[in-house]
Structure formats: structure tokens, C-alpha cells
Amino acid sequence: MRKPVIAGNWKMFKTVSESVATALALKPLVANANHCEVIIAPVFTALKSVANRLEGSNIKIAAQNCATERSEGAFTGEVAAFMLKDAGCSHVIVGHSERRQYYLETDHIVSHKTQAGLAAGLTIIVCVGETLEQREQGKARDVVSEQIVGGLSGLTASDLDRIIVAYEPVWAIGTGRTATPEQAQEMHAFIRRVFAERHSQAAAESLRILYGGSVKPDNIAALMKQSDIDGALVGGASLNAESFAQIVNYK
Numbered sequence: 001m002r003k004p005v006i007a008g009n010w011k012m013f014k015t016v017s018e019s020v021a022t023a024l025a026l027k028p029l030v031a032n033a034n035h036c037e038v039i040i041a042p043v044f045t046a047l048k049s050v051a052n053r054l055e056g057s058n059i060k061i062a063a064q065n066c067a068t069e070r071s072e073g074a075f076t077g078e079v080a081a082f083m084l085k086d087a088g089c090s091h092v093i094v095g096h097s098e099r100r101q102y103y104l105e106t107d108h109i110v111s112h113k114t115q116a117g118l119a120a121g122l123t124i125i126v127c128v129g130e131t132l133e134q135r136e137q138g139k140a141r142d143v144v145s146e147q148i149v150g151g152l153s154g155l156t157a158s159d160l161d162r163i164i165v166a167y168e169p170v171w172a173i174g175t176g177r178t179a180t181p182e183q184a185q186e187m188h189a190f191i192r193r194v195f196a197e198r199h200s201q202a203a204a205e206s207l208r209i210l211y212g213g214s215v216k217p218d219n220i221a222a223l224m225k226q227s228d229i230d231g232a233l234v235g236g237a238s239l240n241a242e243s244f245a246q247i248v249n250y251k
């Protein structure tokens with residue numbers, strides 16, 4: 001059985017006090033959500049404060065990015081994965097399409113960040129997904145399998161239970177245009193097959209694959225009915241405690 005994961009990606013929103021206020025509002029609303037893992041990803045500056053205030057709760061903390069380097073050093077502006085762990089994170093998101101698009105992250109960089117996160121003991125949420133143009137050209141599967149193979153190169157069998165894949169079609173992020181449950185299911189099943197070929201059937205069967213892209217309280221239930229959709233990575237609708245709690249409590 002794959003335990004679902006509902007993760008909120010707060011992107012570059014909220015000050016420290018706003019982040020703490022949202023986290024504290026969320027806490028009682030999801031306290032009984034035993035059917036899934038609940039994760040929120042505040043900005044770097046708010047991680048420690050939010051983690052401190054959520055200690056002992058069922059909400060886990062993710063960072064939205066980490067350095068490719070594993071140990072400290074002269075890398076101005078970067079934050080190492082072990083520092084995120086030290087600040088209270090259990091997870092880190094890597095390879096989000098906004099990072100690929102605006103900060104030119106390649107699969108090679110994603111792979112190094114994944115390795116750095118694993119070495120620090122974090123669980124990695126690796127994002128993949130095609131653009132609208134790539135989908136219209138019939139290249140969606142090729143793009144996604146290339147991102148999976150390139151971004152997750154060099155993993156050992158023991159790393160795999162700390163890998164979560166998030167399929168986020170770029171054309172569905174922040175656009176209000178969700179992939180249909182069938183479109184998402186089709187790609188999730190494909191990702192699982194790619195994983196089975198590269199690793200093992202058992203690893204593929206236990207891999208959690210999240211859908212992301214305009215997930216809202218009113219579309220989560222239909223997405224979660226699909227057999228290969230194991231949760232969601234939620235952007236806009238995670239910024240508000242009530243709407244994110246509705247998504248978490250989709251059952």
C-alpha cells in the first residue's frame with residue numbers, strides 16, 4: 001500500500017510571521033488526517049520558525065530547493081541539504097518547473113541536488129513535466145522519461161524509498177487548467193513503467209507519484225481515484241489553510 005502524500009508548495013510567498021500563522025491555522029484542521037502524509041514547503045527564511053511551531057504535529061516540512069554541494073563551503077547564496085535538515089526539514093523539492101524555466105536547472109543539476117538531499121537524509125520530491133508545446137508535438141512521454149532518467153541517475157536500491165516523483169505538466173501550473181484525471185493517470189502509469197524498467201517492479205510499485213498543476217478542493221477527489229495517483233503537490237491552493245486542509249481531507 002502506498003501512503004498518499006499531500007504537499008503544499010508555498011513558492012515565494014509569505015513572510016516568517018505569515019508562514020507561522022498559516023502553519024498554526026492548518027495544524028488543527030489536518031490533525032486527524034491519518035490517511036496521508038501532510039507536507040508544507042515554506043520559503044527558506046521561515047523553515048526553522050515553522051518547524052519549531054509544528055514540532056510534534058503530523059505536518060512535515062519541505063524546502064523548495066537545495067544546493068548541489070553536499071558540504072559547506074564558499075557557495076554564496078546557496079543552502080546545503082544538511083542545513084535544511086538541521087532547520088527541521090524532512091523533505092526537499094527539486095527540479096520544479098519554475099526552477100528549470102527561470103533558473104535554468106538541468107536534469108544534471110537536479111540529479112546532483114537529489115544526491116545531496118539523499119546524503120543529508122532527506123526525502124526528495126522530484127518534479128517532472130512537459131510544456132504545452134512538447135505535449136502538442138507528441139513529445140510528453142519522451143520529455144518526462146528523460147527527466148526521470150537524467151534527474152534520478154545513480155540511485156541505489158536503498159535510496160528509492162526516499163524518492164517521491166511529482167508529475168506537474170507545465171501547462172497546468174498556476175493556469176487553472178488541470179490535466180484531466182485520465183491524462184494524469186496515463187502519465188503516472190507511464191512513469192511507473194519507466195521506474196520498473198530502470199529499477200525493479202517492486203520499487204515501481206512502492207513509488208509515490210504525486211500530481212501537480214491547479215489542484216483545488218473541488219478536483220482532488222477525482223484525481224485521487226486514479227490508481228497511479230498517490231497524492232498531490234499543491235501550489236496556489238495551499239497558501240490558505242482552509243483550502244489546503246480541504247485538499248488534505250479529500251476523503
Ligand code: PGA
Nearest residue numbers: 173174213214234235236
Ligand atoms: P499550482 O502549482 O497548484 O498553483 O498550479 C503547483 C506547483 O507548482 O507545484
